Amino acid sequence: GDSVTQTEGQVALSEEDFLTIHCNYSASGYPALFWYVQYPGEGPQFLFRASRDKEKGSSRGFEATYNKETTSFHLQKASVQESDSAVYYCALGDPGGSNAKLTFGKGTKLSVKS
C-alpha cells in the first residue's frame, strides 16, 4: 500500500540553523504531496502542497520540491526560529482516486533553541 517515510523522528537545532526534514513516499502514479505542522495542544495545520513532478510548494519560509525520480518531498527552511518548534508531518493523497484521503508519515519533532 501507499506509505510515507520520514527519516528523522526528532531534530534539534539552534536559531538561524538550516533545516532539512526528509520525506520519501511509495505510491503509484502522481499523488499530491503535503506538509502539515502541529503545535502542542492543536490539530495539524496545512503548510503547503505540490501536485506534479518538480513543482515547489512553499509557505512561511518553508519549501519542498516534488521529485518523482527520487520519490521525495524534503522540507527545508534556510533559517529556523524558536517559534518553528513543532511536529512536522509529510502526507500523500490517494493517487488512485481522490486526493482527499491522506496517508501521513510518523512525524518529525523539531526543537529550536534560542
Place this chain on the structure above:
Amino acid sequence: DAGVTQTPRHEVAEKGQTIILKCEPVSGHNDLFWYRQTKIQGLELLSYFRSKSLMEDGGAFKDRFKAEMLNSSFSTLKIQPTEPKDSAVYLCASSLMDWDEQYFGPGTRLTVL
C-alpha cells in the same frame, strides 16, 4: 470564520463504557475525516465522509468504532465498548473538496482506565 470544533476536549472513561465524541466541520465543507493520533502509530484514518456519505470506515477500527454524519454540519464518533488501548487523541478534520487542505480541530484526548 469558525474552524473545526470538537467536544469534549478531554474525556475519561472506564473500560467497557460507551463514549461519543462530537465534531462540527467548517461551514460549507464537503469532506469530513476522523483520525486517531498516538505516539506509536501516529495519525490513523478512522472514517471519511463525502457530502455525508461514508466513503471509508477504517478497516481495523470497524468493530467498536462508528462514525456518523447526522447532517452536513455535525458528526459523531462512537466507541463502544471502550478499551484502555483506545486511549489517544481523536482528531476531526474537514475540507472543501478534493485536493484541498484539511482543516483540523483541536482534538479530544480520551483516556480509558
